[in-house]
Amino acid sequence: MTDKKNVLVVDDDIDLLEQVSFVLASEGYRVIKAQGQKEGEEALLTTIPDLAVLDLMMENMDSGFVLCHHVKRLYPETPVILLTAVKAATGLDFHPQSEEAASWVKADVVMDKPVRPEQLKAEARRLLKL
Amino acid sequence: MHETLHLLVVDDELGMRLSIERALKAYATSFEDIEVDVDFRITTADSGEAALEAAAKDPPQIILLDYKLPGMSGLDVLQALMEARTEALIVMITAYASLETAVQATKIGAFDFLAKPFTPIEVKAAVHKTAKHYMIQAQARKLAGERRQIRFEFLSVLAHELKSPLAAVEGNLRILRDHAAGDAIGAYDHLLDRSILRLDGMRKLILDLLDLTRIESGQKQRSLVEADVCAAATQSLETFQSLAAERNVNLLFCPPGKVWLKADPGELEMMFNNLISNAIKYNHEGGSVTVEVEDGPEEVRVAVHDTGIGIGKEDLAKLFGEFSRIRNEKTRNILGSGLGLSILRRLASLYGGKVEVQSEPDRGSTFTVTLRK
Numbered sequence: 001m002t003d004k005k006n007v008l009v010v011d012d013d014i015d016l017l018e019q020v021s022f023v024l025a026s027e028g029y030r031v032i033k034a035q036g037q038k039e040g041e042e043a044l045l046t047t048i049p050d051l052a053v054l055d056l057m058m059e060n061m062d063s064g065f066v067l068c069h070h071v072k073r074l075y076p077e078t079p080v081i082l083l084t085a086v087k088a089a090t091g092l093d094f095h096p097q098s099e100e101a102a103s104w105v106k107a108d109v110v111m112d113k114p115v116r117p118e119q120l121k122a123e124a125r126r127l128l129k130l
Numbered sequence: 131m132h133e134t135l136h137l138l139v140v141d142d143e144l145g146m147r148l149s150i151e152r153a154l155k156a157y158a159t160s161f162e163d164i165e166v167d168v169d170f171r172i173t174t175a176d177s178g179e180a181a182l183e184a185a186a187k188d189p190p191q192i193i194l195l196d197y198k199l200p201g202m203s204g205l206d207v208l209q210a211l212m213e214a215r216t217e218a219l220i221v222m223i224t225a226y227a228s229l230e231t232a233v234q235a236t237k238i239g240a241f242d243f244l245a246k247p248f249t250p251i252e253v254k255a256a257v258h259k260t261a262k263h264y265m266i267q268a269q270a271r272k273l274a275g276e277r278r279q280i281r282f283e284f285l286s287v288l289a290h291e292l293k294s295p296l297a298a299v300e301g302n303l304r305i306l307r308d309h310a311a312g313d314a315i316g317a318y319d320h321l322l323d324r325s326i327l328r329l330d331g332m333r334k335l336i337l338d339l340l341d342l343t344r345i346e347s348g349q350k351q352r353s354l355v356e357a358d359v360c361a362a363a364t365q366s367l368e369t370f371q372s373l374a375a376e377r378n379v380n381l382l383f384c385p386p387g388k389v390w391l392k393a394d395p396g397e398l399e400m401m402f403n404n405l406i407s408n409a410i411k412y413n414h415e416g417g418s419v420t421v422e423v424e425d426g427p428e429e430v431r432v433a434v435h436d437t438g439i440g441i442g443k444e445d446l447a448k449l450f451g452e453f454s455r456i457r458n459e460k461t462r463n464i465l466g467s468g469l470g471l472s473i474l475r476r477l478a479s480l481y482g483g484k485v486e487v488q489s490e491p492d493r494g495s496t497f498t499v500t501l502r503k
Contacts, residue, residue, distance in 0.1 A: 015298035114297050
């Protein structure tokens with residue numbers, strides 16, 4: 001198949017990286033894995049992802065935001081799913097509450113971890129307009 | 131540090147306000163023990179009502195409050211300020227120093243008294259004492275705030291560190307439950323191995339955390355005995371023999387005989403366990419770990435040298451922070467709690483000692499701990 005969609009998955013936790021990649025690969029996407037913000041940035045130079053799935057807290061607390069910003073700057077059309085365990089970890093709610101906050105975060109979808117595979121698959125299909 | 135404190139003078143007599151202002155206008159004082167210089171910005175109010183209004187708009191740090199005021203009395207003003215939870219320290223000015231008044235005002239929350247008539251020197255002395263108390267209180271408040279912040283950050287990171295392995299194991303179990311990788315059981319071996327590894331890491335984190343809090347709180351029962359440092363090293367090396375074999379790392383130690391130190395054997399073991407497990411974990415395949423114990427007249431020096439990945443200059447500074455694991459391509463698949471070195475440094479300080487590190491990237495690191503006898 002030549003029209004396989006490229007999905008970039010970035011997580012610094014190798015097990016979670018594998019799990020998310022596994023879920024998406026089972027949907028027939030071509031998964032590009034990157035372990036951490038730096039590798040994610042490098043991957044962006046060589047691949048144009050059709051979708052990016054990024055963990056929020058990696059090397060730094062805000063690695064996911066930074067990477068999300070890079071994705072949107074390089075490929076404005078690429079939708080981004082941001083995965084966060086922040087709410088459960090700190091009790092803080094990081095979901096963009098207002099229009100303004102949403103435009104600042106720039107991610108198309110923010111999903112709480114642990115991610116349910118069916119939900120991830122559904123969001124991916126929706127964002128890729130499949 | 132320099133501070134300008136706002137001092138509010140409340141008195142209905144113009145002459146009294148002016149004389150206090152004159153006494154304090156050019157007054158500056160310094161508290162050497164807390165390293166603060168203080169001068170004053172003086173404002174005045176001619177009634178209790180005016181004072182409360184002024185204090186709400188421009189909160190003072192010190193208030194000189196006349197007891198006998200027209201309208202609202204000094205005590206009423208004092209009461210109202212306390213109810214408004216003022217930060218200010220209040221000095222009551224009383225014409226007739228009656229014990230009853232003093233007791234009443236103290237109960238409400240006055241800090242000090244100044245009896246009329248007073249000399250400029252007496253005003254300055256009272257203000258000096260009050261300002262010092264205020265500055266010490268302010269510093270304590272600031273410190274408590276910083277501590278709360280550090281504690282909050284620590285707990286946030288800790289929660290994240292504890293949740294990561296849970297999430298990893300949970301994800302693996304879901305894949306297993308859904309038979310998502312097919313029906314052959316062998317397809318799940320790797321996921322199961324990883325899950326066990328992550329749970330091990332989590333247990334280690336919890337144990338480290340308990341060690342750390344026990345040392346921090348000073349509640350760990352220490353039993354100081356004459357202990358042989360070399361025996362502790364040998365025991366710890368035995369503990370890690372199988373881990374070293376797994377990584378094909380050679381453990382080397384030539385004890386120089388018995389080295390006695392008045393120490394808690396549990397603490398010595400904790401120290402060696404941290405040093406040796408790090409030296410194995412961050413080593414290269416086929417590398418070695420060398421332990422040295424040296425007996426000196428005043429201190430015992432322990433050095434653990436490895437031939438591992440080393441630590442970059444830029445990372446050395448953050449090495450001893452809590453949860454500050456150095457994250458790069460070389461370390462990211464090595465499990466660790468991020469607390470080991472923090473524990474090590476605290477342990478060493480219990481013995482008036484210190485931890486030093488020398489390192490060269492890709493050549494190895496040497497951690498040296500000195501323990502005072």
